[in-house]
Amino acid sequence: MEAPLNPTISRTHLFFLIIKTQIGIGLLSLPSKIQESAKGDAWISVLVAGVVIQLLLLVYWQLLNKFPNQTLSEMTVRILGVYVGKALNLIYYVFFIVIAGYACTLYVKLVNTWMLALTPSWVLLLLIIGAGVYLAIENLRIISRFFILCSVLFALLLLISFLNFSNDMQFTNILPVGQAGSWQIFKGSENTFFSMLGFEVILYFSAHVQNNPKGLLRVISLANGFVTLFYTYFVFLCLIGFSPIALAQVNEPVLFIFKGLTYQLFDRLDLIFLTIWIIPMTVTIVSYLTLAGKSLTTNQISYRRMIGFSGGLIFLLASYLSALENFDIFSKWLEYGYLFMIVVIPFLLWIMSFLLKKNRKVKST
Structure with a gap:
């Protein structure tokens, strides 16, 4: 008998799975991107993005309530049928591979720029993807425990960031509050939204939470609140640590703000x-x-084989993207794809779930 894919996890495990997926490389360049439109109100744009994500999480929660203890791949088959559902799951598989490959490319370029300029990209990719595959082949409980262990690093990063307050901070850079106007603040929240992606793991991981869906909304809301405040803090720190002109010229202000210490x-x-x-x-x-x-x-044996195969695909994609001098067009199309896959499709599935329920009532009568 084949082993199940994952044992149950606690709500605490789910919390750390969410925040550790969301908080990544996007934070390092986020302050300069938002400041281009929202100026000194960039920190408000982060809060607005957090509210938008919370509204989307409510849709996720409603969908998960209708299909408790089921992942998104199981929901698609149940709502759309076997053939259409499995086809959509294959699209999601390709989508996750592309996201991972794109993220690996950004990580390698960042490390090459700041630390290991002479190290070939393929070496860094092997290290990153190899470590990822080594952990991903384990069950979700082991992965979540490792994520909890890594969460100690967040406290360390916050402690390091407090050292910046020994410098001359210009709080006037954020005054007057609301100077950019509502439209520019909302425009800045768009960049923030794409930097905070990763919350879609809820659609897959929450199915393994004990006593699902009891307390699920509170857990995902706390996770979103933590990530939003974490991003807001670092954006605020960069706003008062750099002049508006300097912030616009720096690619990774979160790193630059520590360089002078x-x-x-x-x-x-x-x-x-x-x-x-x-x-x-x-x-x-x-x-x-x-x-x-x-x-x-759906089982652990085929899952491990799929992880190894997926790691190879990610390496090939990231190697190709790393060789490109500019992939802004790819990034823009990826953003459109992200909106479709994590906003449009879950929302449509939620709407269709009502029709599924009505059809069942008609058949029963």
């Missing part, structure tokens, strides 16, 4: 920060590898 015991806090940050970036790959495996398989 020097102490007798240690130097280059930016490199220390990045070294720690590599772990949250890598566990994001683990999450998407897991999603890819769970979108097409």
Whole structure:
């Protein structure tokens, strides 16, 4: 008899699975991107994006309530039928592979720029993807425990960030509040939304939570609140730490803000920060590898084979993207695809679930 794909996990496990997937490389460049439109109100744009995500999470919660203890791949088959549902699951599989490949490319370019300029990209890709596959082949409970262990790094990063308040902070950069106007604030929240992606893991991981769906909304809301405040804090820190002109010219302001800090015991806090940050970036790959495996398989044996195959696909895709000098067009199309896959399709499935329920009532009568 084949082993089940995953044992049950607690709501605490789900909380850390969500936040560790969401918080990744997007945070490092986020302040400069939002500041282009929202100016000193960039921190408000982050809060607005958090509210938008919370509204989307309510749709997820309603869908999960209708199909308790089922993953999105099982819901699609139940709502759309076997053939259409499995075809959609295959599209989701490709989507998760593309996301993981794109994320790996960004990680490698960041490490090459800041730390290991002479190291070939394929070496870094092997290290990142190899570590991701090694963890992703395990069951969800083991993965979530590792994520909880890594969460200690968030506390360390926050402690390091407090050292910046010893510098001259310009709080006038965020005044007057609301200076950018409502439209520019909402425009800035669009960039924030794409930097906070990863909450879609709820559609797959929540099916394994004990006593599902009891307390599910509270857990996903707390996770969204934590990520929103975490991003808001670092955006706020960069706004008061850089002048508006300087912030617009810096690609990774979260790293640059630590570059000027020097102490007798240690130097280059930016490199220390990045070294720690590599772990949250890598566990994001683990999450998407897991999603890819769970979108097409239902038992542990075939799941492990799928993870190994998926790792190879991610390596090939990331190697191709790393060779490109500019992939802005690819990034833009990926954003459109992301909106369709995590917003439009779940919303349509939620609407169709009502029709499914009505059809069952008609048949029963």
